[in-house]
Amino acid sequence: MARYNTHQKTAIISFFTEHQTKSYSAEEVSSYLPAIPRSTLYRLLSQLSAEGIIRQETGVDRTSLYRHLGSGCPEHMHIRCCRCGRTEHLDAETTRLIEKLVASSSGFEALDSTIFEGLCSDCMKERK
Ligand SMILES: [Zn+2]
Numbered sequence: 001m002a003r004y005n006t007h008q009k010t011a012i013i014s015f016f017t018e019h020q021t022k023s024y025s026a027e028e029v030s031s032y033l034p035a036i037p038r039s040t041l042y043r044l045l046s047q048l049s050a051e052g053i054i055r056q057e058t059g060v061d062r063t064s065l066y067r068h069l070g071s072g073c074p075e076h077m078h079i080r081c082c083r084c085g086r087t088e089h090l091d092a093e094t095t096r097l098i099e100k101l102v103a104s105s106s107g108f109e110a111l112d113s114t115i116f117e118g119l120c121s122d123c124m125k126e127r128k
């Protein structure tokens, strides 16, 4: 088993701790932490997700997005601004409602790890 530099792992953890309200793709994390080689970064991201420190979610275009895991987050879905990366928690009621609608229209069980994408209110204002 390859051993990873603890410093690299700490750098990734502090990056997510400092940006708790946002989610990032591996490419975005890489642009903030250019000192960490891509292959190492990918492995550390999946290791940290497995350890429950960050959470891996799947965006609508199937990109993996990573985010600091807040308490209670596995119980609800999230929505991410595709322009600035801001991520909001959808409340449990909204999550259940979406699950119901998905189940009745498709028979599928939607996963709580689903992350929606859209434009936040600030970005909508700026676009005008
Ligand atoms: Zn949450």
Ligand SMILES: [Zn+2]
Pocket: 081, 082, 083, 084, 085, 086, 119, 120, 121, 122, 123, 124
């Ligand atoms: Zn935004």
